[in-house]
Amino acid sequence: MTDHKFSVFKFEEIEVREREFLLVKDGNSLPVEPKVFRVLLFLLRNPKRLVTKDEILNAVWNDCAVSDNSLTRSIATLRRLLGDDSREPRFIATVPTIGYRFLCDVVAVEEGVNEFAMDETHLLPEIDTKNHPKPKFEPGRKRLSYLSLSGLCILLVVIVAAWFLVRQAVSTRDVHRPFVPHLATEERITSNPPEAPVDDAILSRDGKYLAFYDNLGLYLRQIANGETRAWGLPKDFVAWPDDWFPDGTHLLVTRREGPSRTLSLWKLSLLGDDPEKLMDDAAGGSVSPDGSRIAYVPGPKFGSELWVMNSDGANARRIASARKPDPPNLGESWIQHPAWSPNGTRLAYVEARFATAQADPEQFANSLLTSDANGGDLQVVLKDDARLRPALWWTADGRILFAYLNDPTSEREDTDVDSISIDEHTGKAATPPQRVTEGQGWIGRLSATSDGKRLVVSRENTTRQVFITEPDPGNHWWKAPRRLTLDTNESLATAWTADSKAVLFVSDRNGSWKLFKQNIDETTAEVLVEGHGMRFPRLSADGLQVLYLVESQPSDHSFPPSLMSRPLAGGPPRWILRENGISNYQCARAPSQLCIFSKLVGSDHVLVSFDPEHGVGREITRIASGGYYWSLSPDGSRLALVLDPHRIRFLSPDTGAAHDVNLNDWPAFNIDWSADGARLFIRSITPAGIPVILALNEAGKAEAVIEGQVGSNFAFFIQSPDGRHGILEMPTPGDNNAWMVENF
Structure with missing residues (x-):
């Protein structure tokens, strides 16, 4: 096998005012942004060693005040250039919350080709900004390549070369996006x-005004001086901006x-x-x-x-x-x-x-x-x-x-x-x-703007996070929730363990979607299953297995997801079934053995039984329109399905007998049964826009048991098996703002 090598060096052209950096393999050049280039150099100088984020930031940004996001973007760019995958890294591995590790051996190879020497002063020489001379290569000067890859790393370099050529082909599904060395800058x-x-946030066609909406109302901001004022609207007029009319004085909302x-749709006037x-x-x-x-x-x-x-x-x-x-x-x-x-x-x-x-x-x-x-x-x-x-x-x-x-x-x-x-x-x-x-x-x-300059x-x-709440003694309300998952990345909890002491959730906190378990009285989580593309953890009927879906090829939706199981006590994962269009699945609690999954078949939503040991069973019901939100009662005797925002069907999986309940005053979204099977917990919202969790019985009586704040949101509510706690999934806003780009 030919020994393929990457050469990493700085390259200057007389016509270019700023430095340009290239990653070169067998004469083919991949441009690299300067900061990204320096991150790569630092990793190559520290092969197989865990280097902290602070080390890299200090070495590359020279103690400038920058956030971890700059480093994260640089690592992501390097992975694109190298054809690496953060979920299954072969070049650069992420060590969560700490730093990064370059996985391959780095060997200095001497060759009789003229290039820069290894030390930093030769690698990054000063530039004469007036004349921009090209570096002079003297005969006999030694070439030092940073990488001489063997084994798997050699194979991966070949893959990188193939990737570079394939990405130049244009298609409507995955088109080539040429490298842009200097992207336009966004300013808040x-x-x-x-x-x-x-x-x-909507910019006026003349670039003078910005109309934007937050949970407090509609605002107008002058771009020139930053002056911001609330749009003078009646108190009950809740509206968000769609577009400006070309006259610059009227807004469509x-x-x-x-x-x-x-x-x-309404038309508002600045006049x-x-x-x-x-x-x-x-x-x-x-x-x-x-x-x-x-x-x-x-x-x-x-x-x-x-x-x-x-x-x-x-x-x-x-x-x-x-x-x-x-x-x-x-x-x-x-x-x-x-x-x-x-x-x-x-x-x-x-x-x-x-x-x-x-x-x-x-x-x-x-x-x-x-x-x-x-x-x-x-x-x-x-x-x-x-x-x-x-x-x-x-x-x-x-x-x-x-x-x-x-x-x-x-x-x-x-x-x-x-x-x-x-x-x-x-x-x-x-x-x-x-x-x-x-x-x-x-x-x-x-x-x-109309002239295309702004x-x-x-x-x-906004990320979804897991909150825990408990009943308020003496009334039907639940207490103010406390946050369980102390991480800025998304965490999606959909199950309790059978003893009600821990929740099961997926999170992308380690660079890919993994399955975690966290006790409700602890602040850290345990990884149960490594891998990627995981979602919807659920518990088996006997409470001993965690079930989860795996998207083996998330970018290819013709490839069906797999339903897997793994013992909570430890052991290898086991494949259960594979089906196109799976949208949800649940198991009842023992002594019932009933498990059901739903899938899309054309425009129909079909609910089918399954057995974790033997796979797909019989069709339970088919809903021509609706049925996206459903829940199986803990004893397996009833299904609840949302047919439309104001109608819920209660259905027996055994006999098919059903009756509908109307929610005239409340829209219904996600639903889950209470621990005792007596009520449904329903995500809804008041006419004033306040999110609530409703408790609904089969007779149609509904009452709010949790109330949020205007502008907030609930995703769903799942009660623990012992009834003493509940998972409340809530989107948590971060830096949600408007940014402007000039001369893009």
Whole structure:
């Protein structure tokens, strides 16, 4: 086998003002950003040694005040260049909360080729900024390569070379994103604390104003001087910004109103005029460049269709419908974030869908499409892309900006802004996508000025965390919850151990989704199962096994997930079954042996029994529309299913006998049975937007037992088997703010 080697060295060109660094293999060059390059050098000088984050930060950033995020992004970039995987590292391993370790041997190899010497002064020489001379290579000077890889490392280098060539091919599913040595810089323009996270932020077309919404209301900010004031609206007027009209004085908003929380589109004025209603039962509006039309999604099934109306609300007509899923195991799709082309002849939008309904973490299969503004001529720009996120803007120079997860191994799933040039006449892609900027967190909204010189990115850094609560003696309320998982990464708990002393959860705190167990009176967690792509831990009927789903190939939704089990007392994992479209599963408690999983079959939600020893059993029930949220009673005698937001069905798995209960005053989302099987705990919300957990009996009596705060949210509530505690899953906001990019 040929001994492949990487050479790492600094390279300068007379035409380039700033330093450029390359990772070179057999003459093929991979550009590396300077800080990233220096991180690599530090790791290579310390092979197989655990180096702390502080060591690297001090060596590379020279004691400058930078956060761990800068180092995390540098490591992620190196992994992309090396073709490494944080979940199964072969080059760079993450040691959680401490630092990193370079796994391969590093051998200095002397060759008769001219290059830099090993020491730092030769490696990073000073530059004459006026003349920019190229380094002079003298005959006979020794070459020192940092890596001489053998065995597995040699094989991996070959893989890296193959990756570099393959990534140059352009396809609609996984397109080449050329390296951008100098990405545009995001600068924060709002500074809201986690207690008041910015949810939506929209830049006016002239770049003078920013409209943004947080849990306290709608605000207007002047870009030039930063002056911010609340928009003068009636107290009961709860609305968030959708888009600005091109005159720069009117704002299109979606309003939520009334006990039923209906949505409608309104026009607000900076000049003090009263709010003007444009359309009932509508949301998510986008104003055409000339201000004459508005694209929006109508209710009651928001996102199933895309409509266009005149700017005064007249002449509403449908122009597109969400397509049926293909393959059928993908969830139903919905249309989000319509964006107009520069001359108003076409619309772009994201057709979003969950690859697996209710998955934790959520699995996507989103598509980017363009359509004629009058309907028809549908063009698919990106198809069923697991890394595409639903935030769009079509710029004046013909680029569609979109949110994209370029690094799928990102511990926090940080999202970038990418762009793709579109032929406005055909609606098809004219060039491969190009990364524009990167930052920390999810992108909720994009907006730009008419001249294309300013871009605003609304970023969210909310993570779901596990909280513990207990009943308040003497009344039906539960006490204020306390946080159990003391980590900034996501932690998703869906089960208790049989003795009610510990919770089972998955978390990405170590760089990939692993399965943990944590006692409720402790602050640290124990890793039960290593690996990646894990979700939905549940307990077997006898309480001795933990069941969990594994996405073997998260980026390929045609590959079905596997249901696994592992003894809580220790032992190897065991495969149970593999099915497409699994969305949830639960087991009753002994002496019942009933276990059920649900899956999508076309548009139907099908519930099927299974046995942890023998696999798939019989079909229990099939729901044509609805049934995404369901729960099996502890004794296995009843199923509860949410048919629609205000109707719950109680069904016997044995006989099929069923009766429905209406929740006229409450919308129902996630549901779980109480420990004694007498009630359901339901995630809901009040007309004022306050999150609550309801307790509902089969006679239809509902009462709130936990109440949150305006702007907060509950995911679900699961009572411990002994009834003395409950898991309360709550999204916890971080740095949710708006950022601006100039001359992108």
